[in-house]
Amino acid sequence: METRTLHTFIRVAELQSFTKAAKELDFAQSTVTMQIRQLEAELGVPLFDRIGKRISLTAAGRKFLSHAYEITHIVQKAGALGTQTDGVLRIGVLGSLLFGKLTALLPRFRTAYPQVDLQIKMGRAAELLEQIKQNELDMVYLSADLNTDPDLVCLYKQQEELVFLCGADHPLATHRSVSLSELFENDFIVTERSGVCFGRLRRLAAEQNKLLRDPLEIDSTAVIATLLKAGKDLAFLPAYAVAQPLSDGSLVRLSVDTPPETYYRQVLCHKDRWISPILQAFLELIS
Amino acid sequence: METRTLHTFIRVAELQSFTKAAKELDFAQSTVTMQIRQLEAELGVPLFDRIGKRISLTAAGRKFLSHAYEITHIVQKAGALGTQTDGVLRIGVLGSLLFGKLTALLPRFRTAYPQVDLQIKMGRAAELLEQIKQNELDMVYLSADLNTDPDLVCLYKQQEELVFLCGADHPLATHRSVSLSELFENDFIVTERSGVCFGRLRRLAAEQNKLLRDPLEIDSTAVIATLLKAGKDLAFLPAYAVAQPLSDGSLVRLSVDTPPETYYRQVLCHKDRWISPILQAFLELIS
DNA sequence: ACCATCCATCGGTTTTTATGATTGAATATA
DNA sequence: TATATTCAATCATAAAAACCGATGGATGGT
Helix, strand or coil: CEHHHHHHHHHHHHHCCHHHHHHHHCCCHHHHHHHHHHHHHHHCCCCEEEECCEEEECHHHHHHHHHHHHHHHHHHHHHCHHHCCCEEEEEEECHHHHHHHHHHHHHHHHHHCCCEEEEEEECCHHHHHHHHHCCCCCEEEEEECCCCCCCEEEEEEEEEEEEEEEECCCHHHHCCCECHHHHCCCCEEECCCCCHHHHHHHHHHHHCCCCCCCCEECCCHHHHHHHHHHCCCEEEEEHHHHHHHHHCCCEEECCECCCCEEEEEEEEEECCCCCCHHHHHHHHHHC | CEHHHHHHHHHHHHHCCHHHHHHHHCCCHHHHHHHHHHHHHHHCCCCEEEECCEEEECHHHHHHHHHHHHHHHHHHHHHCHHHCCCEEEEEEECHHHHHHHHHHHHHHHHHHCCCEEEEEEECCHHHHHHHHHCCCCCEEEEEECCCCCCCEEEEEEEEEEEEEEEECCCHHHHCCCECHHHHCCCCEEECCCCCHHHHHHHHHHHHCCCCCCCCEECCCHHHHHHHHHHCCCEEEEEHHHHHHHHHCCCEEECCECCCCEEEEEEEEEECCCCCCHHHHHHHHHHC
16 A cells, blocks of 8 residues: 555545546546555455446545545654654763753753753763764764764864963962973872873873872862862863853963863764754754 | 555564564565665655664654554554444435334344444435435335346345235125225225335226226325224235234235235345445345 | 546556675674 | 674666556436
C-alpha cells in the first residue's frame, strides 16, 4: 500500500470520479483504475460500486476513507520531521565550561525550546570523547587543542587566551612586565589536573626548568578568583572566565614575556552523526 | 511510501540491525539498505546514524518510528474491513412485507448488530426498484413475480401461495369446494391496489368475465383478518400472512377449483453491488 | 438515434524494486 | 599485531510494477 495510491483513492472518493481525479492528479485514467483496483485487491474488499457510469463508495470504502485520511495526516506530520525541535539532546561538557559558560545560557535555551529533553553530562575530556565515539552523546563541549581525531568533526570553535592572574594586592600586580621564571617562584591555584590550563602551565614551567610547587586544585574559577584577591597565589586561566574581576580591578592580568598561550573552546560530534534541528539550535545558542 | 517499507523500518529499528531484519523479513540485506535509504530520501531526514558497523535511530528516526507504528496499526485495522459489520444499511420494503414479515425480525437484528445504522424505507414496488437502480438503496424486499430485470439480482426468494379466505361464519366456509365464478359473487377486501394479490385477483376475475365489485382496500392483513371474521367479505392473501387465524379456525381457507396462484417473496439488489457483510447478515436473518 | 462521457482492458514502455556479489570498514579473535 | 568475522554500502543485472495511450463497451443525456 502506497501513500500515492491513498491520495488517489481520497480524491476519487471526494470527486466521485476516476476521470476527474486522474486529471487533477495528472495521471492517466487507466492508472487511477489500476491503483484503485490494486487497493481493493490488497484489502480484499471492493471500495467502490461501479453502477452504470457512476461510482459510489461501498460501506467498506466509506470506512477505509477515514483510515486513508488518518494515514495521510500522519504522513504529513512525518514530513516535518526535519524541522521539529523536540526530543532528547545529550550533551557532554567539561566541568569548567559548564560553570564558566554554559550555565548562563541554559535558561535561554530552556525557554526557547521547552520541549527538548536536555541531558547534560559532566565529565573529563577523555571520557567525553570516548562516549561520543560510542554514540552515547550527541555532542561534547570542551576546551582543548584543535581536534585531530578523524572520527570527530568540530561544529564550533572559539580561540581563547590563557592569562596569568594575581590579586590586586599582590606584589607583582604593579609590575609592568614579569618574566616567566619569576612567575614560577610563586604558588599557583589551578583547575582540574587533566585540563588544558594545567597542562600548558606545566609545559611552560618545564621549559623554564622550574618545578611547579604542589598547586592548589579547585574546579571553580569563581572560587579561584576569590582566593586570588585575598592571597599571594597566582593562576593561569582563560580570560573569559575572569572577565568580571578583571574589569572591576579586583584581579590583575600579568604582562608576561612569552607568546600568548591559546587553545580552543569547541563543540565536537561524531562525523557520521546527523545534525538534528535541536543540535543546530544548541549550536546557535553557543555561538 | 509503502507499508512494506515501514514494516522493514520498524524491524530494523527494533533489531538494531539491517542484516537481522533482512533475514527475518526474507529480503536481501541490500534491499533493506535501499528501502531505508528511500524512506530517508522521502522524508528528507536521516533515520539512522551509521556509526562504525552499528546503527542507531536518530532523533527524527525515533519520532518516525512511532508514526510508523500508528500507520501499520491503521493498515491492520483496514485489513479487517471485509468482515466488519457496522455502517449503514438502506433497505426498501413493501408496506405489506414490512408489517407482515419484517417487523417481527427487526428486534433480533438490532440486538445482533447494534452498530448497524438501519434505514428502512417503505414504498411501492416500482419506486423501490427505481431507487435500487440509482443505488439509493442497498436492497429491496418485496413480493412479486420473479425478477427479469438484467440489472438486478435476486439474493433470496421464497415461493408463497395466495389463498382465498373467509370468516368461519361465512356461508362458503363449510363448502367442500367452491368454484371461481361463485367466488366473485362476493365482496373482497384487498391490500394495496398495485400489489401482487390484487393484480392476480383481478386477472382471475377477468378470466371468469366477472367484474370485481369495488373492493375495500386496507393495507394491514391483520385488520383484514379481523374484518373477515365478522363479516361476509372474502380476501385473497398470502398464506403466511394469515397463518395464525387459519390454525385457530377463525378464518377458513377456501378450496377453489383453480391452479394455485403463486408468487415470490424476494430480496433484490443491483447486480454490480458488493454484498457487504452487513447485507449478508440481513439476508441470513430473512432466510 | 446519436453523441459525449465514464470506466475497464490491453499491449508496450518506462520506472522502480530486488538480488547477489563485492567492497571497505569496524569489531572480535587468535 | 595479525587474522577472521561481521556489517552496511555499492554496483550491475534481472525481475516486477507502474504508467500511458488507445480502444471498447456501456451509460446517460440531448
